[in-house]
Amino acid sequence: MTISVRNEQAEAGTFEVRSPGNGDLVGSFPMHTDEDVAATVARARVAADWWAGLTFRERAERLDRFRGIIARRLAQLAGIMHEETGKPHSDAVLEASLSLDHIAWAAKHAPKVLGRRRAGVSLLTANQAASVEYRPLGVIGVIGPWNYPVFTPLGSIVYALAAGNAVVFKPSEFTPGTGSWLVDAFAQVVPEHPVFQLITGDGSTGAALCASGVNKMAFTGSTTTAKKVMASCAETLTPIVAECGGTDALLVDSDADLDAAADAAAWAGMANAGQSCIGTERVYVHTDVHDAFLEKLVTVARGQRAGTDPDATIGPITLPSQIETIRRHINDVLRRGGRAVLGGADAIDGSLVQPCVLTDVPEDSPAVTEETFGPMLTVSRVGDMDEAVKRTNATTYGLGAAVFSKKRGTEIADRLRCGMVAVNAVFNYPQLPSLPFGGVGDSGFGRIHGPDGLREFSFARSTARQRFTPPLALTTFGRTAKTDSLATKIMTLLHGRH
Template sequence: MSTFEVHDPATGEVVGTYPIHEAADVEAAVRRARGAAAFWSALSFEERAARLDRWRGVIARRAAQLAGVMHVEMGKPHADATLEIALTLEHLAWAAKNAKKVLGPRSVPTGLFMANHAATVEYLPLGVVGVIGPWNYPVFTPMGSIAYALAAGNAVVFKPSEYTPATGAWLADSFAQVVPEHPVLQVVTGLGGTGAALCRAGVDKLAFTGSPGTGRKVMAACAENLVPVIIEAGGKDALLVDLDADLDEAAEAAVWGGMANAGQTCIGVERVYVHERVYDAFVSKVIDRAKRVRAGSDAGAQIGPIAMPSQVDIIRRHIEGALERGAKAVVGGKDAISGSFVQPTVLVDVPEDCAAVREETFGPTLTVAKVRDMDEAVNLANGTRYGLGATVFSKRRGLDLARRIRSGMAAVNAVISYAGMPALPFGGVAESGFGRIHGPDGLREFTYAKAIARQRFKPPLALLTFARTAKSDALVAKIIALTHGGK
């Protein structure tokens, strides 16, 4: 079997070698998952929850070890990796606890003509779910699908990013400790071909996180067998700062939202639009905070390296392209990039048609623009092909402005807060994708609705029969007129 190497992004050192699973290997994993799904789905909600809770305990007790794996594979500082694990555990707990309430059978009204019936709806597991995960949040993001799919009663075959296969294997191995009977959660490793094979291997649904370009390829491969997909394909999220915003809080949110995880966050802040009357004061506060953030591999560094080597060229192109068009780097700039490390960069006066504003940068950069009012800010925020998340700082109009931004999620007077709330759905619109993970919507994504109508007694007015009489038809017409005709 062919293999591939994983490199420490900070040093370039080889930190692991993993198999490239071919189509036959992936198909075999899905077949094993099919048998495991029969076992797992036959358990009650309570039995599955108990096992998921035990898994949560294992992850919590070994969090330092998992954080170490994440640090080595993609350079994330240990503290950030631990925070990612903490948020993941919150979601795992919520999914296990709420699956029965969200998915279990419930009665629904039958309507006038079917009053002799009882009606129920429940949500049943699909069977085998494929998950293709990213490298930037190698635990939190794929577990938004894995945890909810498992809680709903599915088996999962997980293909982690080729940059973080050890993290994916760690999750599957720890799950097997508490569910040793069957391979309910399996990992297949490899490059793009392994992901394509998973799309075609007979899974019942596939959840993907990555770029819009790869998302299109995933959809095309899944379409061959009418496999439904959930696509989360990145963003170009904006932060709006209104006239009455708390500027200290807004500046802190902008810098953390844009620079945390070295900017490698799909819901990270990339664009900032600020009311002209507070623009200068806000920019001054952003400069002060951004200058305190340093990229490095030592314990004192707040952000780590760029994990995917090709992304460094994109970041460089965005920074240099903006500067060539007249933008000014008030922090960082052309000299911010050294090897795999990018120091924080804040750009002002960037033309709206620059790549730094139009394309996802995925690095520790911010563009900050002055606007005459929040109407202009909303229009500019919506002037993108993406629609994932957004942030608004405004004491008086925050909720109104958040609703006007075309995005799947928004935070008011905080940043990225929705991701830490398990009851809220997570996902985007437009080129940011479709479908939802997290919350009740996330549980239902990995099920199908089963409607059951049960006749309790014979109807006084038989309608669903060829024995229906002219008198019955006349009575139906009269009921329609009385019930609906006066509207």
């Protein structure tokens, strides 16, 4: 299991990271203190002024070169991810690859989304020239997750950088090596100032970053931790964008392509060992196709195997404490009359969890109401899609969802309360840099990716320039009764008929 070890080294201010697959030492990293974090943020403030002073094109050139380094060294980066998280090397390569389009999109579109543009005026303000632009906030703190240690944090980092901010990045204590690689790669293309810096450590280091007075925090992790981050940031009135977990559902209508739906459900629920914030955990299937779908799903899932060898399609569970959550969810379902049509209690062996498919699961079971974060799916029969929609929305979470239907996919999707929805596919919306990514409710708030992601790390700056003296001077103590009367008549003519 991946663990942070306190020993003689830790006494000297470091911690160790070990592979979840074999327990081998991956590396030793600094346990940064409050003072270290404060000094890092201070350096970032100086760097932020310089970085913001560059043009959009100059920043884009640096981001494009950063993208080039990642592309050329994908195998190396994936190797570190594999060692730290245990995920299959091919999955690590895929994850890092998907980040490249986002870097390119943010660099290219920042001028159009954030640059100065004209704003409209009215009849009474025709003498004004109005414009709006979005300016960088300054220093952005990013607390990244361990499950997707490249793709997820870069969704905040590169959009913040493209918007003109400096970034202080605190990766998970389980994946500091991946974070270090990214920061070192960026420093190769921006050697002048520490625009993108790394701090490492456990929760105490993250807490120090929250209290450091950065201009905004971007957090990815559990809802419970997000509340702590938000409370800490409130002390300095630091805004946050929070991308938390979910219990995402996949809905299968009676006319769905069952082969595609089964393959998608298996991937969305079990890839990355089920450790995906947008991973499918609940499947609601129309009664007319339930049995056929379940058979196909089990066939696909049975063909997958969790292991640490190169042929395994599923890696180990990275976070040791998650094993007990998975075990508790499975045991609760079985105790309450549910069935394991694949896997079950004996699917757990150390840090490995083999694919599990559970049916006849009560809707108030923790396997339905809580995030499992393991390679496990609950499959429930529903009489129609109205019932499926109702069950899907009966949660405090609201991150993502997927709908499989040949005729009514979009119609059904429009009724789901979530920040993102896929139709006849899974995991497609995070691949599209133009789409905002985020949830509602306990799944968080704010957005990364897309135009919203660029604006998330900026503030709107409005400028109104008077081009000539107005015929009706309204904002002056010299305003006359005649002016008031004329202004009233004009406004009545413009708006009174409505």
